[in-house]
Amino acid sequence: MSHSPSLPDRPRLELDPEMSEAERLEAIRQHYRRIVHVNDELEDRLEDAQGRRGDLKADVDELKRENEVLKTSSLYIASVEELTEDGVVIKQHGNNQEVLTQAATRLDADLRPGDRVAINDSFAIQQVLDDETDSRAQAMEVTESPDVEYADIGGIDEQIREVREAVEDPLENPEQFEAVGVEPPSGVLLHGPPGTGKTMLAKAVANESDATFIKMAGSELVRKFIGEGSRLVRDLFELAADREPAVIFIDEIDAVASKRTDSKTSGDAEVQRTMMQLLSEMDGFDERGEIRIIAATNRFDMLDEAILRPGRFDRLIEVPEPDAEGRERILEIHTQEMNVADGVDVGAIAGDLEGYSGADIASMATEAGMFAIREGRTEVVQSDFERAGEKLQDVEGTDEQVIHYQY
Numbered sequence: 001m002s003h004s005p006s007l008p009d010r011p012r013l014e015l016d017p018e019m020s021e022a023e024r025l026e027a028i029r030q031h032y033r034r035i036v037h038v039n040d041e042l043e044d045r046l047e048d049a050q051g052r053r054g055d056l057k058a059d060v061d062e063l064k065r066e067n068e069v070l071k072t073s074s075l076y077i078a079s080v081e082e083l084t085e086d087g088v089v090i091k092q093h094g095n096n097q098e099v100l101t102q103a104a105t106r107l108d109a110d111l112r113p114g115d116r117v118a119i120n121d122s123f124a125i126q127q128v129l130d131d132e133t134d135s136r137a138q139a140m141e142v143t144e145s146p147d148v149e150y151a152d153i154g155g156i157d158e159q160i161r162e163v164r165e166a167v168e169d170p171l172e173n174p175e176q177f178e179a180v181g182v183e184p185p186s187g188v189l190l191h192g193p194p195g196t197g198k199t200m201l202a203k204a205v206a207n208e209s210d211a212t213f214i215k216m217a218g219s220e221l222v223r224k225f226i227g228e229g230s231r232l233v234r235d236l237f238e239l240a241a242d243r244e245p246a247v248i249f250i251d252e253i254d255a256v257a258s259k260r261t262d263s264k265t266s267g268d269a270e271v272q273r274t275m276m277q278l279l280s281e282m283d284g285f286d287e288r289g290e291i292r293i294i295a296a297t298n299r300f301d302m303l304d305e306a307i308l309r310p311g312r313f314d315r316l317i318e319v320p321e322p323d324a325e326g327r328e329r330i331l332e333i334h335t336q337e338m339n340v341a342d343g344v345d346v347g348a349i350a351g352d353l354e355g356y357s358g359a360d361i362a363s364m365a366t367e368a369g370m371f372a373i374r375e376g377r378t379e380v381v382q383s384d385f386e387r388a389g390e391k392l393q394d395v396e397g398t399d400e401q402v403i404h405y406q407y
């Protein structure tokens with residue numbers, strides 16, 4: 001091992017055979033003192049070196065931090081609009097200014113329209129932003145196994161049967177569809193008034209077919225920056241492919257798929273782009289494996305026909321307001337866990353609730369419980385339900401939005 005020249009020499013013990021016992025002892029003592037001295041000196045140096053190492057490390061850390069700041073502080077965010085032969089068209093966030101620019105060569109192959117990118121002062125693309133670094137993931141609700149079962153849904157047995165056939169069967173028995181030689185429906189569209197159980201139905205079918213439930217609200221798709229809607233759609237399908245078997249549920253699909261009389265405004269063009277992306281994802285759906293897609297709307301009349309073509313949302317299922325029998329079943333479901341007094345006539349209560357949705361009935365059951373609590377009772381009686389029904393009717397009568405209880 002070679003030592004740095006500045007290090008002290010290793011002391012040597014030299015004993016002469018001619019030496020007397022006392023001389024040898026003295027020589028050894030001296031040697032020992034020299035060793036101790038060299039040792040002390042080396043320890044001092046080690047301490048110095050460690051001190052310097054600490055200082056240098058602090059310098060390095062400082063430089064790293066500065067480097068990070070330099071790398072990131074001057075970058076702006078933009079979205080990739082288009083890849084052309086002449087370069088990349090980007091649109092800056094904030095001022096929406098469009099610029100034709102270039103990307104660092106290493107990024108060339110990775111860029112896709114809709115990507116969020118970081119650009120420098122001269123608009124050159126420096127970085128493609130990570131999925132995790134933005135709000136996209138937050139726009140989706142992902143549940144491994146939603147806690148809704150078919151038995152929790154009342155009054156729409158026929159709709160449950162149809163959804164099972166279109167979603168659950170192809171997920172569970174793809175071979176059967178292959179053997180018979182038919183394609184399962186591409187997408188299922190649930191339409192009907194608010195609060196009738198469309199979301200529940202989508203959750204239940206995901207749960208009962210052991211599929212991941214991925215929900216995206218249509219309104220989320222249109223609220224984002226330019227280019228983000230179509231990117232979100234792509235992410236949605238990518239996520240589903242990672243998590244298959246999966247059920248994609250797009251609520252309020254009308255937000256991205258409405259007929260438009262005038263699509264010249266830029267907002268509309270953006271919504272249109274998002275819808276086109278959705279359609280193209282659905283068109284390439286056959287190869288996607290175990291993913292089913294369900295959408296829901298309260299505004300069926302508003303939908304653009306393009307999304308209803310074969311191969312897209314080609315299984316339409318109407319989820320209507322419940323009839324008397326349905327309302328009775330829904331009321332039974334929502335009072336199952338409640339301490340309801342003997343003799344309460346659920347059928348008669350449900351009979352009076354003409355025009356109530358499942359969500360209204362759920363709210364009413366909770367409200368009836370609140371009446372009992374207010375009066376210090378532990379049992380819910382017939383009149384509690386009647387008063388709750390009247391109260392809800394009053395609220396609806398004022399044309400105000402019905403307040404649904406969250407529980």
Ligand SMILES: Nc1ncnc2c1ncn2[C@@H]1O[C@H](COP(=O)(O)OP(=O)(O)OP(=O)(O)O)[C@@H](O)[C@H]1O
Pocket residue numbers: 152153154155156193194195196197198199200201251296297298330333357358359360362
């Ligand atoms: N058919 C039903 N059976 C039992 N409960 C129901 C039914 N329909 C609605 N509910 C109750 O109302 C709540 C809201 O229902 P859900 O979200 O499924 O309605 P939706 O049709 O998706 O409404 P929206 O169109 O407003 O999104 C449910 O959590 C449930 O408590």
